[in-house]
Amino acid sequence: MTDVNQQEGELIEAARxxxxxxxxxxxxxxVGAALRGKDGSIHVGCNVENASFGLTLCAERNALVAAVAxxxxxxxxxxxVASGAGPLAWPCGACRQVLAEFGMDWTVLIVGEGNGVLRxxxxxxxxxxFVLPGGPHDPSAGDA
Ligand SMILES: [Zn+2]
Incomplete structure (x- = not known):
């Protein structure tokens, strides 16, 4: 568990x-997710379930799509911020990969129902x- 600063607290409130x-x-x-852009802007998303289950969209990806748009x-x-008193909800693998498209140095705050925050x-x-060989994030691109 960790303390949060004022900007992080604001972001947590937006996600909540x-x-x-x-x-x-x-x-x-x-689930609610809030992203802070490097320009200070805040973008939010919530999970949107679907009857086909596999098409359900997570809060993190929805927030990212809104930000990019x-x-x-x-x-x-x-x-x-997830609901319930269960274990804190870390992002799923799909969301981790999608967030990684826009950098790896993000701070991730996982917020529980009480005051608990994992960082x-x-x-x-x-x-x-995953990095596409030859793509924009391939560290060896341009060396060929
Ligand atoms: Zn996810």
Whole structure:
């Protein structure tokens, strides 16, 4: 568990607020995510479930899509708030990979129902993300 600064607290409150918009008729599990861009802007998303289950979209990816649609592609922090008193909800593998498209040095804040907050970086959560050979994130691109 960790302390948060004022900006992180603001981000956590944004994630908590958007969590109430979650569409979760199947699981009842509500998640809110808020991203802070390097320009200071905040972008939010909630989970949106689907009858086909596999098409369900996570809060983290929905927040990222909203951010990119508004022109923001550089981020510093994501706060994730899930419902319930169960274990803290770390991002799923799909969300980790999608967030990694926009950098590995994000701070990730996982927030519980009480005051508990876990802190990590995306690099810690996904140390070996997929990188398309020859793509824009390939460290060897341009060496061929
Ligand atoms: Zn996810």
């Amino acid at each position: 607020a958007v969590r109430s918009q979650a569409y979760k008729p199947y699981s009842g599990f509500a 508004s022109g923001v592609r550089e981020f510093e922090t994501v706060a994730i 990590g970086t995306l690099r810690e959560l996904l140390p070996h993300n």
